[in-house]
Amino acid sequence: MSGSITVMGLGSGNPEHLTLGSLRKLKEAQERYVRTKEHPVVSWLEETGVRFTSFDAVYEAKQDFPSVYAEIVERLIERANQLPEEQEIIYAVPGHPMVAEATVKLLRERCPAEQIALNIIGGESFLDVAFVRLGFDPIEGFQLLDASDISAGTFNPRLHTLIGQVYDEFTASDVKLSLMDIYPDDYEITVGHALGVEGSEQVVTVPLYELDRVSGFGNLSLVYVPANMDDALRIRTLDRLHEIVSILRSPGGCPWDREQTHQSIRKNLIEETYEVLETIDEDDPDHMREELGDLLLQIMLHSQMEEEVGTFSVFDVIQELNEKLVYRHPHVFGELSAEDAEAALRNWDAMKAEEKRRKGIEPERLSALSGVPRDLPALMKAYKLQKKAAKVGFDWEHIDAVWAKLEEEIFELREAVKMKDLSEQTLELGDVLFSVVNTARFIGVDPEEALSQTVSKFVRRFSYVEERLHEAGKTPGTSSLVEMDNLWEEAKENERR
Incomplete structure (x- = not known):
């Protein structure tokens, strides 16, 4: 068996809050390590003759905090394995060992596998002091976050929020930018430095945009964001969107929304999708933002209908998507x-x-053609089916054969038109279109995109014709084909310039 490791909390920074039991154990220990000497209690202890080996040099040698913590744990375990069973290592950390202490988490994971006894002695957490100095009761709702691992999605404005590990102005700036995704720029937040440490404590309340302009950030700094029940602060969250949609569908909600079914709003999903595509083609970010919201609403409504009967919710949809993305990459x-x-x-x-x-x-x-949605527009469906067939070798070897097939289908369409058989004409026209799609695929062009660009070009040029005729006091209906054709050519010429 190896020696044991005892992790001891040094408290929030005031030596007077160190327990007699902890102080006695520190003085009696044969080997003492401390994660960092950058803590007021460590300085006080060394003045009383309690010496430590620190891991501050590891911070200088490593590029990031995870590497630092892993190296500290590796060294502690290596040393414990060199000691007899009856000997103990004291490892002291700031605050409480079980609050925001990554090395302790790693030790708890690794020590059982190494057959090293791990003991933990608590200490006053910075949370204990924060609750008093900042004046809030955590039972009202509280979250503790690490400044190195936050984003807009981690915040819940209805909870009191403490953000620890705000070591410097750069970290404070990252925190500020993340908070600004949810909170107004002038939202009042509080910065606490060395809370509970006599002569060093500072508490400053500033508007959010000034967070990284506050001086004095260090190992004992934190940021406090007060709780706020204003729904306006949740307006950028998925939770609030889910809540609004559920209210709309509730008995006291909107009569129209309550009446809808999957089938009744099926067409809305298609229409909103095409409106998003239009904004993409127009390269209009502002309009795109609005239309993406309308499309998201359709997803929320369909998910809410299923949630009401207990099959799934939008959060199940998100979970399945996240799992799929991770698995398929x-x-x-x-x-x-x-x-x-x-x-x-x-x-x-x-x-x-x-x-x-x-x-x-x-x-x-499965068929090589499986997986193509039944209700895709015909042009897109033809393109996808052809691509799937080509994947298994059902394809022309050279583009000359593609041209020959297209010419053959056009000839057959002409013959069907001569016969004046509408049914035959429809079939032959479909063959021509299918061959055109095949040609597009063979040369690497998406036919849907190509046709969409041509339609846009037609609308643009025809609008030019209408505008010029209007200037002359005419309309297409009162103009000759020659006039309109001349203006059409004029529109084409303008595009070339």
């Missing part, structure tokens, strides 16, 4: 690699096939 979240987009796509397809096997579906027995 093993070159990002796993051990595989992908040197280019084609390799990434191969990984994606392989993981999709594996998902099917887990569901009891044998991908090898």
Whole structure:
């Protein structure tokens, strides 16, 4: 067996708050280590003759905090393994060992596997002092966050929020930017330095935008964001959106929203999707933001309908999406690699096939054309089906054969038109369009995108014709084809300039 490790909390910084038991144990210890000497209690203890070996040099040698913490734990375990069972290492940390202390978390994970006894002696946490100095009761709702690991999604404005590990102005700036995603720029927040340490404590309340302009950030600094029940502060959160949609669908909500079903708003989902596409084509970010919101509403409504009958909620949708994204990107979240987009796509397809096997579906027995949505617009559907067929080798070897097939289909369409058989004309026209899609695919052009650009060009040029006719006091209906054709050519010429 190895020696044991006892982790001891040094408290928030006031030596008077160190317990007699902890002080006695420190004085009697044969080996004492401290994560950092940058703590008021350490200085006081050394003045009384209690000496420590610190890990401050590790901070200088490593590039990031996770590496620092891993190295400290490695050294402690290595030393414990060199000692006899009856000997103990004291490892002292600021505050309480179980509050925001990453090295203790790592020790608790590793010591059992190393057969090293781990003991933990508490200490006054910075939270104890913060509750008193900042004047709030955590039972009202409270969250503790690490400044190095926050984003807009971690904040809940309805909870009192303490952010620890705000070591310097750069970290404070990152915290400020994350908070600004939720809170107004002038929202009042409080910075606390060395809370509870006589002669060093500072408490400053400033508007959020001034957070990183406060001086004095260090190892004993934190940021306090008061709780606020104003729904305006939650207006950027998914929780608030979920709440609003559930209210709209509730008995006391909107009569129209309550009456809707999956089928009744099915067309809305399609329409909103195309409106988003329009904003993409127009390169209009402001309009795109609005239309993406309208599309998201459709997703929320469909999810809410299922939540009401107990099948799933929008949070289940998000969970499944997150799991799928992680699983299908093993070159990002796993051990595989992908040197280019084609390799990434191969990984994606392989993981999709594996998902099917887990569901009891044998991908090898599925049609090569499976997986194309039934209700896709015909042009897009033809393109996807052809791509799937080409993947398994059902494709022309050279573009000359593609041209020949297109010319053959056009000839057959002409013959059908001569016969004046509407049914035959429809079939032959479909063959021509299918061949055009095949041509587009063969040359690497998305036919939907190509046709969309042509439609936009037609609308732009025809609008020019209408504007010029209007200036002359005319309309297309009162103008000759020659006049309109001349203006059309004029519009084309203007585009070339």
